Amino acid sequence: MTNTARLDWRRCRVVESELVADRVRRITIERPAPLGRAAEPGSHIDVRVSLSAEGSSDVRSYSVVESDAAGHRLTITVLLVAHSRGGSAFMHRLAVGDTIEATRPLQDFPLVPGADRHVLLAGGIGVTALVGMGRALARLGGDYRIVYVGRSRSVMAYADLLASEHGERLATHIDADGTALDVDGLVAGIAAEPGRTELLMCGPVRLMDAVRRAWLHAGLSPTDLRFETFGNSGWFDAESFEVSIPELGITTTVSADQTMLDALTAAGAELMWDCRKGECGLCVMAVSQLSGKLDHRDVFLSDRQKAADDQACTCVTRVVAAGADRGRITLHTR
Amino acid sequence: MDEQDLRERVNAKIFPHPLNAWYAAGWDWEVNRKQILARTIAGRPMAFYRTEAGRPVALADACWHRLAPLSMGTLVGAEEIQCPYHGLRYNASGRCTRLPAQETLNPSASVPSFPIVERYRYVWVWPGDPTLADPSTIPDMHQLDDPEWAGDGLTIEAACNYQLILDNLMDLTHEEFVHGSSLGQDELSQSEFSTRLESDNHVSVTRWMIDVKPPAFWAKNMRDLDPDFDGRVDRWQIIHYYAPSTICIDVGVAPTGTGAPEGDRSKGVNGYVMNTITPDTERTSHYFWAFMRNYRLDSQKITTELRNGVRGVFGEDEAMLKAQQRAIDANPDYAFYSLNIDAGGIWVRRILDRMLQAEGRLGDSSPTVPSDARALTDAARDPNGPVADAGERSAR
Numbered sequence: 001m002t003n004t005a006r007l008d009w010r011r012c013r014v015v016e017s018e019l020v021a022d023r024v025r026r027i028t029i030e031r032p033a034p035l036g037r038a039a040e041p042g043s044h045i046d047v048r049v050s051l052s053a054e055g056s057s058d059v060r061s062y063s064v065v066e067s068d069a070a071g072h073r074l075t076i077t078v079l080l081v082a083h084s085r086g087g088s089a090f091m092h093r094l095a096v097g098d099t100i101e102a103t104r105p106l107q108d109f110p111l112v113p114g115a116d117r118h119v120l121l122a123g124g125i126g127v128t129a130l131v132g133m134g135r136a137l138a139r140l141g142g143d144y145r146i147v148y149v150g151r152s153r154s155v156m157a158y159a160d161l162l163a164s165e166h167g168e169r170l171a172t173h174i175d176a177d178g179t180a181l182d183v184d185g186l187v188a189g190i191a192a193e194p195g196r197t198e199l200l201m202c203g204p205v206r207l208m209d210a211v212r213r214a215w216l217h218a219g220l221s222p223t224d225l226r227f228e229t230f231g232n233s234g235w236f237d238a239e240s241f242e243v244s245i246p247e248l249g250i251t252t253t254v255s256a257d258q259t260m261l262d263a264l265t266a267a268g269a270e271l272m273w274d275c276r277k278g279e280c281g282l283c284v285m286a287v288s289q290l291s292g293k294l295d296h297r298d299v300f301l302s303d304r305q306k307a308a309d310d311q312a313c314t315c316v317t318r319v320v321a322a323g324a325d326r327g328r329i330t331l332h333t334r
Numbered sequence: 335m336d337e338q339d340l341r342e343r344v345n346a347k348i349f350p351h352p353l354n355a356w357y358a359a360g361w362d363w364e365v366n367r368k369q370i371l372a373r374t375i376a377g378r379p380m381a382f383y384r385t386e387a388g389r390p391v392a393l394a395d396a397c398w399h400r401l402a403p404l405s406m407g408t409l410v411g412a413e414e415i416q417c418p419y420h421g422l423r424y425n426a427s428g429r430c431t432r433l434p435a436q437e438t439l440n441p442s443a444s445v446p447s448f449p450i451v452e453r454y455r456y457v458w459v460w461p462g463d464p465t466l467a468d469p470s471t472i473p474d475m476h477q478l479d480d481p482e483w484a485g486d487g488l489t490i491e492a493a494c495n496y497q498l499i500l501d502n503l504m505d506l507t508h509e510e511f512v513h514g515s516s517l518g519q520d521e522l523s524q525s526e527f528s529t530r531l532e533s534d535n536h537v538s539v540t541r542w543m544i545d546v547k548p549p550a551f552w553a554k555n556m557r558d559l560d561p562d563f564d565g566r567v568d569r570w571q572i573i574h575y576y577a578p579s580t581i582c583i584d585v586g587v588a589p590t591g592t593g594a595p596e597g598d599r600s601k602g603v604n605g606y607v608m609n610t611i612t613p614d615t616e617r618t619s620h621y622f623w624a625f626m627r628n629y630r631l632d633s634q635k636i637t638t639e640l641r642n643g644v645r646g647v648f649g650e651d652e653a654m655l656k657a658q659q660r661a662i663d664a665n666p667d668y669a670f671y672s673l674n675i676d677a678g679g680i681w682v683r684r685i686l687d688r689m690l691q692a693e694g695r696l697g698d699s700s701p702t703v704p705s706d707a708r709a710l711t712d713a714a715r716d717p718n719g720p721v722a723d724a725g726e727r728s729a730r
């Protein structure tokens with residue numbers, strides 16, 4: 001669970017590809033070399049998808065729903081998204097015998113024992129991250145519940161499986177049937193229970209935002225709300241902008257597919273950094289001038305600090321233009 | 335060829351331990367809120383404590399930040415532990431709840447927390463894949479807290495590989511030589527015994543000695559039951575091994591001719607020697623034992639006398655095991671040979687070997703036992719390896 005994993009890109013063979021619900025395809029791939037143990041619940045693989053329209057490729061993350069004991073065969077489940085750039089369409093075209101490039105299972109969303117109670121909240125295709133967790137909790141014999149939310153029954157690929165594995169512990173809410181989830185009620189119920197409940201969720205951003213607001217509003221500990229955000233994308237699309245550090249005499253352009261930290265390093269600045277994913281705060285620099293908007297993409301700065309816009313994690317934060325002019329930012333070492 | 339590989343693995347002098355298993359981490363009273371317990375279980379240093387509500391907790395004993403031992407820290411709030419170095423706090427799930435020097439929490443900040451269950455006066459912990467932990471597979475040691483039984487026990491920190499202790503308990507012919515003054519008698523080696531594989535995780539060894547003079551330990555126990563007793567007995571030893579490392583031995587004597595071998599033990603005294611052995615390092619083990627009896631349950635005097643008596647007996651085993659481990663290490667080129675008396679121990683070794691295979695620890699690529707068992711253990715512990723090539727990322 002806590003480890004440094006090599007991404008370990010491999011060419012993997014598709015050994016199963018089946019439509020299991022409306023626009024939901026289950027795909028099993030076989031890695032050329034087994035991992036030596038089953039992929040953990042909550043882990044995902046990154047897959048290189050080709051975006052047909054653009055002739056380019058990109059990386060998508062998919063939760064591992066099932067794994068054999070050796071971590072050799074990994075099953076993912078992909079929802080065909082109507083207006084995507086084609087990542088899910090690519091996945092849906094996969095047939096048995098095709099090969100794709102994929103990483104080994106990566107763990108950013110581990111299930112751990114220790115809470116008095118666990119609630120798994122699955123929204124739509126987000127259920128894929130939670131199927132294995134449910135199984136592990138059932139085995140451990142702990143106190144747990146599963147809440148499965150979907151727009152309509154026809155897309156809820158794992159409804160029957162979860163019902164058979166968890167019986168009474170599963171609550172299903174379907175928008176189309178008028179049984180939509182009452183988020184505030186769910187969270188209030190958790191807040192009223194004695195002891196500590198950990199909620200693990202995976203689903204659409206709107207659902208997760210609603211839960212997060214209700215969670216904090218109810219005074220529950222942020223530590224107990226666990227979720228996976230596949231790559232912390234920002235509020236805005238990445239675009240190019242200009243950055244300068246006057247005391248180093250550096251001014252340079254950050255292209256859309258480059259981080260500010262990389263651009264500054266390439267321009268000759270020796271800067272402090274460590275995680276390079278917006279967690280540790282070692283790359284933070286003071287902001288003295290800004291034209292445009294700051295798209296803070298880190299989890300290090302608090303909302304209060306982000307609102308002040310006077311510091312930024314250079315490893316993930318971007319600038320977007322406010323008007324016709326390109327965004328521009330001036331930084332100082334602290 | 336396969337048989338030869340199996341033979342070599344099974345005769346390993348330093349036996350690797352399964353990780354996907356429940357091990358006794360300590361006595362229930364050892365895990366508390368007064369003193370955080372630091373103990374290595376199956377090669378993994380852990381910190382044990384209880385929440386205010388009384389639930390036991392097992393966390394990796396190394397802070398996420400700079401790996402300071404959490405066991406040197408303090409307990410705060412209902413269930414949290416604070417690192418002694420820079421004050422990071424973790425809850426019972428091992429998730430960080432406080433990073434003193436910043437306004438937010440790093441979502442990656444956590445230490446592993448291990449499945450833990452309190453049962454039969456012990457706290458059991460699962461050092462392997464937490465998602466496979468099933469408490470129904472904790473070995474049956476119910477005599478420890480069953481009202482039909484009374485007794486007590488202690489812990490031995492044994493300076494040997496855990497499997498040597500299992501070997502020792504699976505073959506009791508050593509009593510004649512190691513425990514001559516208390517338990518030994520010639521009939522031990524001379525009597526027939528039967529060894530059975532009861533299921534894929536349970537082995538039994540049964541030995542009856544009919545119409546024998548009771549050795550000192552058993553003569554005393556018979557007199558605790560019947561002060562006038564002075565005769566010959568039928569003596570039994572029925573050893574039950576439960577994977578990976580628990581051995582409960584049904585022992586006792588009854589006046590000869592009163593029907594004990596046929597199933598009527600009512601005229602005799604029955605004890606259960608409860609042993610569960612937890613690997614610490616490759617060459618050290620936590621050996622938890624207790625002696626339970628089913629007669630004169632309310633006599634604390636007898637409980638204390640029996641505990642002290644067995645402590646003396648097990649002290650003799652401990653000295654032998656330590657000396658054996660030393661001799662093993664001093665003679666790396668010499669192998670183990672097996673005798674007919676080792677059947678029980680070899681069944682145990684085969685079961686453990688199967689568990690290790692299931693964990694992928696003895697892959698086809700390495701059919702022989704590595705000379706350095708640590709390499710094997712470490713490889714299994716972290717199959718990702720501590721590599722740090724370009725293009726890596728930290729996944730927690």
Ligand code: FES
Nearest residue numbers: 274276281283315
């Ligand atoms: S390097 Fe860690 S937050 Fe930027």
Ligand code: FES
Nearest residue numbers: 397399400417420
């Ligand atoms: S080592 Fe624990 S807080 Fe720094």
Ligand SMILES: [Fe+2]
Nearest residue numbers: 509512513651
């Ligand atoms: Fe002994």
